[in-house]
Amino acid sequence: xxxxxxxxxxxxxxxxxxxxxxxxxxxxxxxxxxxxxxxxxxxxxxxxxxxxxxxxxxxxxxxxxxxxxxxxxxxxxxxxxxxxxxxxxxxxxxxxxxxxxxxxxxxxxxxxxxxxxxxxxxxxxxxxxxxxxxxxxxxxxxxxxxxxxxxxxxxxxxxxxxxxxxxxxxxxxxxxxxxxxxxxxxxxxxxxxxxxxxxxxxxxxxxxxxxxxxxxxxxxxxxxxxxxxxxxxxxxxxxxxxxxxxxxxxxxxxxxxxxxxxxxxxxxxxxxxxxxxxxxxxxxxxxxxxxxxxxxxxxxxxxxxxxxxxxxxxxxxxxxxxxxxxxxxxxxxxxxxxxxxxxxxxxxxxxxxx
Ligand SMILES: NC(=O)c1ccc[n+]([C@@H]2O[C@H](COP(=O)([O-])OP(=O)(O)OC[C@H]3O[C@@H](n4cnc5c(N)ncnc54)[C@H](OP(=O)(O)O)[C@@H]3O)[C@@H](O)[C@H]2O)c1
Numbered sequence: 060x061x062x063x064x065x066x067x068x069x070x071x072x073x074x075x076x077x078x079x080x081x082x083x084x085x086x087x088x089x090x091x092x093x094x095x096x097x098x099x100x101x102x103x104x105x106x107x108x109x110x111x112x113x114x115x116x117x118x119x120x121x122x123x124x125x126x127x128x129x130x131x132x133x134x135x136x137x138x139x140x141x142x143x144x145x146x147x148x149x150x151x152x153x154x155x156x157x158x159x160x161x162x163x164x165x166x167x168x169x170x171x172x173x174x175x176x177x178x179x180x181x182x183x184x185x186x187x188x189x190x191x192x193x194x195x196x197x198x199x200x201x202x203x204x205x206x207x208x209x210x211x212x213x214x215x216x217x218x219x220x221x222x223x224x225x226x227x228x229x230x231x232x233x234x235x236x237x238x239x240x241x242x243x244x245x246x247x248x249x250x251x252x253x254x255x256x257x258x259x260x261x262x263x264x265x266x267x268x269x270x271x272x273x274x275x276x277x278x279x280x281x282x283x284x285x286x287x288x289x290x291x292x293x294x295x296x297x298x299x300x301x302x303x304x305x306x307x308x309x310x311x312x313x314x315x316x317x318x319x320x321x322x323x324x325x326x327x328x329x330x331x332x333x334x335x336x337x338x339x340x341x342x343x344x345x346x347x348x349x350x351x352x353x354x355x356x357x358x359x360x361x362x363x364x365x366x367x368x369x370x371x372x373x374x375x376x377x378x379x380x381x382x383x384x385x386x387x388x389x390x391x392x393x394x395x396x397x398x399x400x401x402x403x404x405x406x407x408x409x410x411x412x413x
């Protein structure tokens with residue numbers, strides 16, 4: 060059993076902890092944070108040992124028991140997943156090295172924070188046995204999952220992606236835009252293209268970013284020039300075979316992120332999380348060697364299964380990407396409750412619960 064510590068128990072950290080909890084080969088060693096806010100009480104309710112990242116006094120004052128400091132958590136963990144805010148992970152890197160504890164960082168950190176930038180479908184093997192890995196951002200994860208099978212089957216000459224990004228997560232009351240549509244960043248390419256190149260160094264990709272006033276999901280408008288000329292049906296079938304790509308059937312009448320989130324809530328997903336890239340099946344179009352499609356990415360959720368796979372890769376418990384992905388997906392319920400694009404009932408019938 061792998062003991063996994065989670066340092067930073069916010070949007071990503073609490074989801075990673077709950078995902079660790081349902082894995083057959085992992086257990087939550089504990090979670091660390093600074094303040095005794097509502098997320099600390101949730102950790103307590105879940106039975107996760109709470110560790111103080113910045114002094115135990117605030118927790119004592121709030122009458123919340125702590126099991127120790129973040130140093131104790133790191134010492135007791137086989138692997139630590141750092142899900143602190145952007146920049147804090149880099150500051151924590153020396154702590155993990157001091158304790159000789161393998162660590163996983165998030166996409167908010169610069170690539171040089173870790174030995175390898177990680178996406179399970181694209182480069183799992185590179186992280187096997189590494190001391191540190193960085194799970195790339197939600198957008199980069201979504202693009203890597205899509206591009207990996209396209210590169211393998213057809214070759215990719217050039218990718219052009221416009222990312223229409225959610226302005227904030229639901230809990231980020233201080234962020235915007237409130238009523239605007241922003242080119243963000245205005246400079247081209249946006250940082251996403253170079254980030255995807257940390258996964259596929261030889262990939263030709265241009266990205267443009269925008270921000271819009273929604274908290275639901277990101278939406279990508281994708282154009283990939285392939286090296287060969289498959290049919291639309293062939294590409295559809297290739298993508299449908301990928302466990303972390305969900306092809307939204309036209310018959311579901313899902314016209315945007317709002318209905319997608321409603322669908323996954325109805326399907327019984329914890330927090331309404333959408334771990335899969337959601338590709339509108341009827342948007343998949345091949346003209347000559349050019350592939351076009353729209354996909355939605357749930358920023359709070361898609362990196363969660365990738366963090367679980369990164370834990371396995373670093374700990375060298377599972378050498379094969381395929382095995383780890385299958386194990387993670389079954390335990391978490393990736394694909395659970397979602398209808399296939401051809402109308403058949405379910406892709407994965409997982410018994411795992413939140
Ligand atoms: N949210 C997304 O859409 C998203 C998607 C993909 C990747 N990421 C990346 O994931 C990372 C975490 O983002 P997030 O959205 O989960 O952030 P978040 O919601 O702000 O959560 C961060 C958590 O870390 C805690 N924290 C702050 N300073 C800490 C410290 N020094 N030590 C331990 N805990 C500390 C915070 O609570 P206290 O202040 O109470 O400790 C908070 O619970 C970032 O690198 C981000 O770029 C985010």
